[in-house]
Amino acid sequence: MTTPQGYPPRTARGTNSMAIGALVMMFLLPPLGIVLGVLAGRQIRRTGEDGAGFARAGVIGGIVLTVLYTAVAVALVLVFVRFLDAIEEPDRWLPDQD
Numbered sequence: 001m002t003t004p005q006g007y008p009p010r011t012a013r014g015t016n017s018m019a020i021g022a023l024v025m026m027f028l029l030p031p032l033g034i035v036l037g038v039l040a041g042r043q044i045r046r047t048g049e050d051g052a053g054f055a056r057a058g059v060i061g062g063i064v065l066t067v068l069y070t071a072v073a074v075a076l077v078l079v080f081v082r083f084l085d086a087i088e089e090p091d092r093w094l095p096d097q098d
Contacts, residue, residue, distance in 0.1 A: 016040050022058025025071030026065060033062035 018040035026033030037058030044052050086092075 003098045016044050016049040016051035019054035026058045026061040030062040030065040033058045
């Protein structure tokens with residue numbers, strides 16, 4: 001296909017692959033989604049590729065999910081510790097029966 005006289009040829013800007021990876025890894029391994037999103041953002045600013053929204057979503061979603069997963073893990077550990085304590089000393093957790 002030829003371009004009309006005086007117009008530059010059209011170049012297709014692709015979406016940054018690392019930005020797509022950041023978005024995917026945000027769900028699978030959130031800290032890696034953060035790292036990939038930051039690196040993709042730098043690449044996008046340097047190269048002008050598309051995908052800045054994907055990179056930003058990978059960073060923000062990665063941070064949110066990392067905090068959420070950490071809170072859930074801490075809560076599970078606390079419940080497990082209390083459960084083990086209740087097994088070792090059941091009288092301590094039962095109400096007094098006078």
